[in-house]
Amino acid sequence: MGESSLLWLRVAAGLYSLGLIDAIVTVLRRRESLFKTALGAFGLGAIFQLVSIVEQGLVQHHFPANDFFEVMSLCAWLVTMAFLGIYWRYKAESFSVFVFPLVFVMTLVAALSNPVSRWPSEAVRNTWLIVHIVLALLGYAALLFTAVAAVAYLLQERELKRKQPRSFHRIFPPLGMLDELISRSLAAGFVFITVSIIIIIIWAANSYGARWVDNGLISTSCITWGIYLALIFFRVSAGWRGRKAAIMSIVALCCSAVTWIAHFRLESHLQ
Amino acid sequence: MKLLLAGISHKTAPVHMREKLAVAENVLPDALHELQNLGASEAMILSTCNRVEFALTAPDHEQPAAVIDKFLSAWKGSPGAFDGHLYRLESREAIQHLFRVAASLDSMVVGEPQILGQLKNAYAIARNEGTVGGLLEQVMTRAFSVAKRVRTETGIGQMAVSVSYAAVELARRIFGSLNGHSVMIIGSGKMGELAAKHLHRSGAKRILVTNRTWERAQEMAAAFKGQAVEYSQFTTVLPEVDIVIASSGAPHYILHPAEMQRVIAVRRNKPMFLIDIAVPRNIDPAVNDVENVFLYDVDDLESVVNENIKERTRQAEQAEGIVREEVERMLARLKMEEVTPTIVSLQEQLENIRAAEMARSLRKLPQLTPEQHALVAAQMEAMTRSIVNKIAHGPISALRGNVGQPEGEHFLKAVRKVFHLQE
Numbered sequence: 102m103g104e105s106s107l108l109w110l111r112v113a114a115g116l117y118s119l120g121l122i123d124a125i126v127t128v129l130r131r132r133e134s135l136f137k138t139a140l141g142a143f144g145l146g147a148i149f150q151l152v153s154i155v156e157q158g159l160v161q162h163h164f165p166a167n168d169f170f171e172v173m174s175l176c177a178w179l180v181t182m183a184f185l186g187i188y189w190r191y192k193a194e195s196f197s198v199f200v201f202p203l204v205f206v207m208t209l210v211a212a213l214s215n216p217v218s219r220w221p222s223e224a225v226r227n228t229w230l231i232v233h234i235v236l237a238l239l240g241y242a243a244l245l246f247t248a249v250a251a252v253a254y255l256l257q258e259r260e261l262k263r264k265q266p267r268s269f270h271r272i273f274p275p276l277g278m279l280d281e282l283i284s285r286s287l288a289a290g291f292v293f294i295t296v297s298i299i300i301i302i303i304w305a306a307n308s309y310g311a312r313w314v315d316n317g318l319i320s321t322s323c324i325t326w327g328i329y330l331a332l333i334f335f336r337v338s339a340g341w342r343g344r345k346a347a348i349m350s351i352v353a354l355c356c357s358a359v360t361w362i363a364h365f366r367l368e369s370h371l372q
Numbered sequence: 373m374k375l376l377l378a379g380i381s382h383k384t385a386p387v388h389m390r391e392k393l394a395v396a397e398n399v400l401p402d403a404l405h406e407l408q409n410l411g412a413s414e415a416m417i418l419s420t421c422n423r424v425e426f427a428l429t430a431p432d433h434e435q436p437a438a439v440i441d442k443f444l445s446a447w448k449g450s451p452g453a454f455d456g457h458l459y460r461l462e463s464r465e466a467i468q469h470l471f472r473v474a475a476s477l478d479s480m481v482v483g484e485p486q487i488l489g490q491l492k493n494a495y496a497i498a499r500n501e502g503t504v505g506g507l508l509e510q511v512m513t514r515a516f517s518v519a520k521r522v523r524t525e526t527g528i529g530q531m532a533v534s535v536s537y538a539a540v541e542l543a544r545r546i547f548g549s550l551n552g553h554s555v556m557i558i559g560s561g562k563m564g565e566l567a568a569k570h571l572h573r574s575g576a577k578r579i580l581v582t583n584r585t586w587e588r589a590q591e592m593a594a595a596f597k598g599q600a601v602e603y604s605q606f607t608t609v610l611p612e613v614d615i616v617i618a619s620s621g622a623p624h625y626i627l628h629p630a631e632m633q634r635v636i637a638v639r640r641n642k643p644m645f646l647i648d649i650a651v652p653r654n655i656d657p658a659v660n661d662v663e664n665v666f667l668y669d670v671d672d673l674e675s676v677v678n679e680n681i682k683e684r685t686r687q688a689e690q691a692e693g694i695v696r697e698e699v700e701r702m703l704a705r706l707k708m709e710e711v712t713p714t715i716v717s718l719q720e721q722l723e724n725i726r727a728a729e730m731a732r733s734l735r736k737l738p739q740l741t742p743e744q745h746a747l748v749a750a751q752m753e754a755m756t757r758s759i760v761n762k763i764a765h766g767p768i769s770a771l772r773g774n775v776g777q778p779e780g781e782h783f784l785k786a787v788r789k790v791f792h793l794q795e
Contacts, residue, residue: 257545261542261545261546261666262660262666264660264668264672264675264676265675265676265679274548275544275545275546275547275548276545276546276547276548276643277546277547277548277549277643278548280643340640340641340642341641342640342641342642342643342664343641343643343663343664344663344664345641345663
C-alpha cells in the first residue's frame with residue numbers, strides 16, 4: 102500500500118477508535134455517552150478512508166482490492182457507509198455497538214500492511230505480549246464467571262417456570278441479580294478481550310510484517326472476538342437477556358476456550 | 373431457686389379463654405409487682421393474642437405454683453376458671469418451653485418472627501420494672517441466643533406460608549430487591565389487594581390499578597398512592613409494569629400469549645411476573661411459555677406454600693434438636709453454678725489448713741539462718757500445695773462430673789459434711 106494512502110488509512114483508524122471507545126462505554130454503562138462525537142469522527146474517518154482507497158487505486162492503476170489488506174480496508178469502508186446510510190434512514194443507533202468496534206479493527210488490520218516500526222528491543226516485544234496475555238486471561242476469567250452465573254440462571258429460571266421450586270433453588274441468587282451479573286461480567290470480558298485482540302494484532306504485525314495474516318491462531322482469535330462482538334450486539338441492541346443471554350454467554354465461553362487453547366500453542370510456537 | 377412457667381396458648385385454650393387471662397400492657401408493671409409481692413423473686417409476663425404466660429422464679433422455700441394461684445385469684449377471679457387449659461411447667465420443661473417459644477417452634481405458624489419481638493418486649497418491660505435479674509434473666513438471655521441460632525442455622529423463617537407472602541417471595545426470586553419495581557392490579561379481588569399491599573411494603577413503589585369500574589380503580593389507586601388506568605387501555609401500559617396481579621371477575625382470559633409476546637418485546641425482554649389469583653382465571657396458562665414471563669395462578673401459589681410448610685416442618689425438626697441441645701447446656705451451666713460455691717469453700721478450707729500447718733512447722737525451726745529458713749519455706753510451700761491439690765482433685769472432679777446427675781445432690785452434701793464446709 103502506498104505511503105500516502107496508508108497515512109490516510111491510519112488517520113481513519115485513529116478516528117474510528119473513538120467509535121470503539123463509545124461502544125465500550127455503552128456496553129459498560131448502558132447509556133448514551135459519546136455517540137454524537139463518535140459518529141462525527143466515524144463520518145470523518147470514512148472520508149479519509151475513501152481518500153486512501155481512491156489514492157491507492159490511482160497509484161496502482163487498478164481497483165484497490167488486490168490483497169488481503171486492501172480488501173479489508175474496502176470492506177471496512179463499505180460497512181461504514183452501510184451503517185451511516187442505515188443511521189441516516191432509521192436512526193438505528195444501537196447498531197453502533199457492533200459496527201464501531203468491527204470497523205475499527207478491520208481498518209486497523211488494513212493499516213498494518215506495513216508495520217509502523219520494528220520492536221526497539223526484545224524486552225518491549227515481550228512486555229507487549231505479556232500485556233496481551235494478562236488482558237486475555239482477565240477476559241477469560243470474566244467469561245468463566247459469566248458462564249457460571251448463566252448456568253445458575255438457567256437452573257433458577259427452570260425451577261421458577263416449573264412452579265415447583267425445590268430447596269436448592271434458594272441457594273442461587275434471584276434471576277434479576279444473576280442477569281445483572283451476566284451483563285456486567287460479559288461487558289468487562291468484552292473490553293478486556295477487545296483490547297487484548299488489538300494488542301496482539303499490532304504485536305503480530307510488528308513481529309512478522311505483512312505475513313502475520315497467515316497466522317491461523319491470530320485469525321482464530323479474531324473470529325472468536327467477532328462472535329463475542331455479535332453476542333454483545335444482541336445483548337445491547339436486541340435486548341437479549343434472561344435465558345437467551347445465559348445460553349449466549351455459555352456459547353461465548355466455549356468459543357473463547359478454543360482461542361485459549363490456540364494461545365497456548367502460539368506461546369509454545371513463539372518460544 | 374425454682375423456676376415456673378404457667379400459662380395458656382392457642383394450643384390449650386380457645387380465644388375467649390386467652391382473652392380472659394390476657395394482661396393489658398398498661399397494667400403489666402402492676403401485675404409484675406403483684407407477683408413479686410406474692411412471693412416471686414423474679415417475674416415476667418408474655419401476653420399476646422396467641423398466648424398468655426407467666427414466668428417466675430421463687431426461693432426454695434416458696435411454692436411458685438401457689439404464687440400463680442394467688443395471683444390468678446386476685447386478678448382474674450379464680451384459678452379454677454382456667455383448669456384444663458393452664459399449663460404449669462417447672463425447671464427443665466419451663467426452660468425448654470421458653471426456648472421453643474423464642475425460636476417460634478410453639479407458634480401457630482411455626483417460624484413466624486413476631487413472637488421473638490413480643491418476647492423481647494415482655495422481657496424489656498420486666499427489666500424496666502426491676503422484676504428480672506437472676507435465674508430468669510439468665511434463661512431469657514439464653515432464649516434470645518437460641519432463637520438467633522435457630523434462625524441462623526435453619527431456614528425456618530425464610531419460607532412464605534401464605535399465598536400473598538408466597539407471591540412476594542417469588543417476586544424476590546425473580547427480581548431480587550423489589551425497590552423501584554412497578555405493580556399493576558387488575559380487578560378488585562381481596563387477595564389481589566392483599567398481595568399488592570405486601571409487594572408495596574416490600575419496596576414496589578409504583579402501583580397501577582385498573583378496573584372495569586373507574587371509580588373503584590381510583591379508590592384503590594388512592595389507597596396505594598398509585599395511579600388508576602382505564603380498563604380499556606391497560607394493555608398499552610403493561611410494558612411499564614414488572615408485576616401484574618390479576619384478580620378481576622372477568623369470565624374469560626384477558627391476557628393471551630400473543631399479547632404478552634408483544635409486551636415482552638417492547639420491554640426488551642425484561643422479565644415479568646404475573647400472579648393470577650382470579651377464579652375463573654384471567655390469564656391464559658400458555659402465557660407461562662413466553663420467555664421471561666413467569667405466571668403463577670392460585671393453585672401454583674398454594675403448592676409453593678404447601679412445599680414451604682413441608683420445608684418448615686423439616687427445618688423445625690432440626691430446630692427442636694438445637695433447642696434440646698441448648699436446654700442441656702443451660703441446665704449444666706445452672707448446675708455448675710450450684711456446685712461452684714462448694715468447690716470454692718473446699719479450696720479455701722484446704723488452703724487455710726495448709727497455711728496454718730506450714731506456719732506451725734516453720735515456727736519449730738528457729739535454729740535456721742534466714743537463708744535456710746527461706747529455702748525450707750519455699751520447699752514446704754511447694755510440697756504442701758502439691759499435697760493439697762492432689763487431695764482436692766478427687767472431690768472437685770467428682771463434684772463437677774456429677775453435675776446434673778441424680779446422685780449429684782447427695783454427693784454435694786457428702787463433700788460438705790466430710791470437709792466440714794459451712795452452708
